[in-house]
Amino acid sequence: MIHLPGPCRFVAARHSQTFKAFYATIRNLRQTAIHEPDDIEPSENDFILSILKANPSLRDTKFYRDHFGTPLVLPKGTLLPSKFLDVPQPTDVQPTSVTETKSSRAKAEQTTPVPLVASILNPVYRRTALVKIQGPFSDVQLDSIARGLVYLEKLGLTSVIVVENDQSVRGDEGERANLIEETMRVVTTLEKQGAKARPVLGAVVRLGPKPGDDNLTESNDFVPPEAHAMPSDLIAIRSALRADEIPVLPPFALDSFCRSMRVDANDVIAALARGMAEAAGVKSNTEKEPSNAAHDVTKDVDLTPLRLMIINREGGVPSYARSGYPHLLINLSSEYSHIHDTFHESWKHSNPTALSNLSLARQCLAYMPPTSSAIMVSHRSPSSLIANLITNKPAVSSSLPHALLQHNSKLTPHTPTLLRRGLPISVLRTTADIDRRKMKSLLEQSFGRILDEAPFYQRLEKCLDYVIVAGDYAGAAIVTNEPCPDSSSLSYLDKFAVLPNHQGDGTVDFLWVALHDESYGLGLPFSINPNGGKEGKGEGRDLVWRSRCDNPVNKWYFERSTGHMRMGSWVLFWCDAEKRLKTEEGRRANAGLSFVEDWEKGRLSVWTDVAAKVPSSWK
Template identity: 45%
Template sequence: MSARIFDSAIRQAQVATTSRSATPRTKTPVRWIKTGRKVLAGEVRKRQVEAERQRDLIMSVLEAQPSARDSRFYLRNFDPASRPSSMESSLFAPPKPRRRAGEVDGPAFPLSDQETPTTAYSRAIPTTSPDERTGEAVPSAQTTDPKGKTALASELLSAPASRHTALVKVQGPFSDRQLESIAEGMVYLKKLGLVSIIVMDHQRWTREEERIRRLNLPEEDGRELIVRLREEMKCEAIRLSDALEAKGGAARPLLEGVLCVHGAAFEDTLKPIASTSARPYEKRTEDLFVDSLSAIRNAVQQGEIPVIPPIALDASCFSLCVSANDAMRAIAHGLADAERWTGLRYEADTRLSNDVDLTPVRLMIINREGGLPSHARGGDPHLSINLESEFDYINKTFIWKDTHPNALANLALVRDCLSHLPRTASAVLVSHRSPRSLIANLITNKPAHSPSLAHDLLPRRNMQHQPTIVRRGLPIRVHRNMDDVDLDKMTFLLEESFGKTLNREPFYERLERDLDFCIVAGDYQACAIVTNEVRLDPESGQPLLDPVTGQPEEPIAYLDKFAVLPSLQGDGTVDFLWGALRDESWGLGLLDALNPNVGGLGGQGIPRDLVWRSRANNPVNKWYHDRSTGFFKIPPPPGGAVGFALFWCEVEDRASEFMRDEKEGKRMRSTPEKLTKWAPCIGAIPSCWI
């Protein structure tokens, strides 16, 4: 966030707390107004508390450090169409990509973030908005209102009128103080436009259900234990509701009537209900279902937070204790069905067609464990997970069952729930110690730290409580032969991403000869193409020989193309693709490069420096700079008007050594010699565009 926006928000926070600092603490505060009536001490205190909460909310937003781009992204999705943002003009409307026959548009939320890097030649994004009086374009960050505050800051900190929903599992046990912290985070999210639909869970409940079944008690005794467990679930839901109310948020405990059980009868209450999590993912049937969303819909309409215990009614209306994970699956399925107008009784009513959209845009799991541990981060949480390519690998290599006993079950729950929701929906696994990180994720729609950054650039302290962002993502495959590549789909991807027409024949002829590997995400929604570039003798045209060995020089690993379809911008695909690229080149051979992608080397091999070029005026160069070891400017090719910036990623073992030398004031070794080899070779590569 710019300094102007930051200062403006700080001034608002100071104004919000003025009354608190001016109020004496030694006696009961009493204030007179024009009518002569007294304002009671309780009312004054209530206003002070509200002002303090407003200040805390502002500070939580500022701690998220949203950039102007992140703020615009948030406003696009949470600002209602009836109250258009002054920042939202046609200048920011993303270009509509050409689509293949039969391809359908993705869901409306979240909108594509067109400033996320997608290609080596990304389109520049305008950073101006029209002046209301003159109609002339002025810089967006300096557009001000009459009070001198930036319009962007004012709109970001104002309560949005539109609402979206999040499906949240709160998995205890939690102390009163911990529950208050969670409730505070939920209330702040509601003020920012995200209403949580909460399902309660407790580690002890599952064990208690299993214990009751193992005891094989008489029916009356078993029923008494179940009733006692059911009452405990209801009390926990009311406890969280009270915490939400105490933090200034309206809550509605929905103790019964939301969930029902297929085929259960009163006499079967002591028998275990078949868990959906125990069945194959592809062939799962639902044992629980949502009978009606009327109560949830009405609560969201009223701005209240529904709190639901894992209790379901059987055929005889007896309340059963069920798995919270199964309850989450059933509610996710029901919320999605409500918007498709299928499957739910009482929901296919035309009067609801223009009602609030209940489809969750976020799935949250708040517990004591936090994010999923990662081998690549030494046991610290994954920053981001691509379910399509990493789910099986994480399950096979997970070694933290003692410290994170619920991690794999929660990951399976996330996968099942996201399968019902729009592809753009994401999930967050977060510890109760960092509930405010949910605000940062809401505003930026990104992990706290970019997972595509070099590990040495990530902070090493307080990482154990960082949340894990989980997306459905895309399967990733590595091809090492052009015969395995669909040229038509590849052409469409490149032309859509770069906005140019590909000179197909010479480009693919060069790839047939020089391809090292090609990484493809999904059905050609993204790709990274790496070639082997050989330095040639300018006189003979033959490959140059190494003066020491007398053998041909080792080819240069050149990132020829890095492309993501514009429709996938902002959904994490660029980070997943960059991570796969790292594990196949400059990170190869390291213990944290155990790439699970089909066709990958699995971390086995000799790493190589990766080199690529980008036009000197490319706005994506800042993103490349943060992820490279260094860059060097090279002149334009013959007949070209714009020069290039040559970037490279050093083999990570050597890069770490260089960074240590640089901190100690030593000069970096060997890199200048490489640049003399890289620059002429890379600069002479012809353009592939018509």
């Protein structure tokens, strides 16, 4: 018997504890609830705390900086005073005397705005958001909403607000006066919170399709808005934004006889989304400043809507996969019809406007930039608007393991739903269905290496299980069946790739959810998403993959895998088949799972051997 000194015994015991704790952590994720602090709304003076609670990543910070950092544009011939830049400034005309030199410099400093100085003193480039305040709300609730919108303005996102009152019956006497009163109430509340607001009580949109829409071909059941706005109709909104005021509108529109009448707020917002985006495009193409004119960055407001925010009393869109709790993230390109088909009858009473707001988000995002998103949020969670602005992500990632999403304190009936235009998802079963040119481009851009194409496809011909493709090869997951010594096969994630310009726009989560539904999540009710594959029918399989130790994506893999193990310069990851775990847990009732089940013994050594034999795909 070998006796170890005290420190060595401690290290050995520690190693044993670490090994057990590794499995214990995984098992606990399956059995226990994840308790996190409640989302307590910050006090009215705690703006910084609201930002810190968003917990942005480096990519989130870069996204915010790219969209809200002031674009420094120096017009040709602009003079910068030497006290700001300690370099000689060229001039086209030489002064005739020292006195003239001093006077010309002083005049330039007084009359010429300096972009560099303006960008330092006011570093936020303002963008716009379309906001639907779907009341009625009490004074306290409206104060909370207004505080969140004021916080957004401090971060560079100026709201264009349309006020709706669900309790105001269409056609009632005095409805117009009531809506105007509600609009003024919102204006007053915003000003009480320190913002400047302007009521725009005249109709800025017109009923009916935009001239020329009759020639458009509708695709995927997409219907253009039933109202429209021309660039000239947006003068009042543009004026308010240039004056640093938040425009607040009632849901009015002009009919064919130029009469102002009440319409559905969704029609007004959809028309504004299209009209503002088109007006911004016209301005950028036609309005050119003279070469000797200074660029006043402090007054710039990009009229293109960057966000759509629907603030109501009911929260997001209920999900069948979360027992009626809201969807976390919706891919409108692939899930829109499925959400309608799985919408329970009872939700039409508890969430009566969920589907109409879903349709509104789809309409608006069709005209907004690809990086834009929509959020449906309850008045109880205004701080989530800040998190959405900075991170452009849902409150909890939808691609996390289901064990982490169950009983999470962040998941409540009032958890916001984030909606993206998204991409269609398709599942390919043979190599003949793969567009090799596009796949090669995707893999090489994602991994930054040259694909050894011939042997790569020769191997796929023998062992390909399926390929999940997002959009037009914006992302792909390649899964193979690798032979095992016992004549079985291992489901192996050979490649998971997303184009760099689609990283951060939701494509990664959409792709991983589809991968979950086709592999380790197969056979469970919440895996019946319409991804073009098996749609939840079948038996789930363990999914295994490897990644280099220095891969920066490993942190993301750690959060989504059941377990991991170091194997030399690689890390082996795996996800256990969820249906098998559910069945075993149900059979044992409260006994739970052990650290290592009988069917798990020895599998890691098999997996490492199989993974180590997978050849490189690169030159």
